[in-house]
Amino acid sequence: MTEPQPQPGPKPLIETVGLCRHFKVGAGFSRRNLHAVDDVDLVINPREIVALVGESGSGKSTIARLLARVYRPTSGEIRYQGKSLATARGRKAQLAYRSDAPMVFQDPFSSLNPAYRVSHGILRGLKLHRPELNHAQRIEEAQRVVEAVGLVPAAEILNRYPYELSGGQRQRIGFAQALAYKPKLILADEPVSMLDISIRIGLLNVMAKLRETEGVSFLYITHDIASARYVSDRLLVMYGGHVVESGPTEAVLADPKHPYTSLLLSAVPDPRAPLGVDAEAAKSEPPAVIDPKPGCRFRARCPLAIDECASVTPRLRELGPAHQAACHVATADAPTIKPPAAVG
Structure with missing residues (x-):
């Protein structure tokens, strides 16, 4: 009897392979380079919310701009629906991709033109990205997407100035503008960080709702690990331009394998979170990302560092079902990385 063949999983919507982005530092003939993103492999599947978390300067926003084609990779590849974006040339191909993968920015006010009514940006985007619609259809679609993000009555909202x-309403308009293009992926770069805590949950619920009703995937970039836990399916933790841990959100946060993930969790007032690394680690120096030498970039802050950390850059390796970490001391059988308690 023939054994049943395993069913293939969903084809990635977008993926990166060895993605790198370096920026020149200094003027003239300087050869120094800041390694903002180094060797990042990332996968986002259809109808999936992936959270990218880490401190400021870890490379999160650079990845968003690489995926949005604002920056070109120094090396590596971005594949969208199985095809390399390097082959998507010409204005028509670029417009088509940017319709499929728009961005929602951190500052909701600066992304709206204060001289025009709210309807201006949405209708202008529809005219550019969906030219098949006539004027009446564009107005109807503008009202639909505004209602989809929870703003009613839509006609009245569209007639207002920013x-x-x-702030929460303006950010919802940012999501509506992106949704108007009929995207497959929305790149949300810190979309709730400038909002009051009391209204952040509403925006996170909008993301979850759009995933269900519109079939949109999200790359949710944040430094707030609690909001990532609330809304995401999978979690990628970045430090110093590297992805240091990845996996299903609950699995990573319930059983972190990398000391940096534990450090992030130690800052979250969540009684369910496991014990993290010593708070003294947070006071150490930032990662060296200008012409970095081999080795773990977290080693200067890590209380568990060993000699190998100073000379060998750790690679992501499987430590559990779909759970990976780039750490020399992490092991699959260790339930949680718990360094020695602080003295004094």
Whole structure:
């Protein structure tokens, strides 16, 4: 009897292979380079919310801009629906991709033109990215996407100026503008960080709702690990331009394998979170990302560092079901990395 063949998983919507982005530092003939993103492999599947978390300067926003084609990779490849974006040339191909993968920015006010009514940006985007729609259809679609992000009555909202809206309403308009293009992926770069805590949950619920009703995937970039836990399916933790841990969100946060993930968790007032690394680690120096030498970039802050950490760059390796970590001391059978308690 023939054994049943395993069913293939979903084809990635977008993936990166060995993605790197380096920026020149200094003027003239300087050869120094800042390694903002180094050797990142990332996968986002259809109808999936992937959170990218880490401190400021870890490379999160650089990845978003690489995926949005604002930056070109120094090396590596970005594949969208199985095809390399390097082959997507010409204005038509670029417009088509940017319709499929728009960005929602951190500052909701700066992404809206204060001289025009809210309807201006949405209708202009529809005219550019969906030219098949006539004027009446564009107005109808503008009202639909505004209602989809929870703003009613839509006609009244569209007739307002940005200054007449609250911060939360303006950010919802940012999501509506992206949704108007009929995207497959929305790149959300710190979309709730400038909002009051009391209204952040509403925006996270909008993301979850759009994933269900519109079939949109999200790359959710944040430094707030609690909000990532609330809304994401999978979690990628970045430090110094590297992905240091990845896996299903609950699995990573319930059983972190990398000391940096434990450090992030130690800052979250969550009684379910496991014990993290010594708080003294947070006071150490930032990672060296200008012409970095081989080795773990977290070693200067890590209380568990060993000699190998100073000379060998750790690679992501499987430590559990779909759970990976780039750490020399992490082991699959260790339930949680728990360094020695602080003295004094």
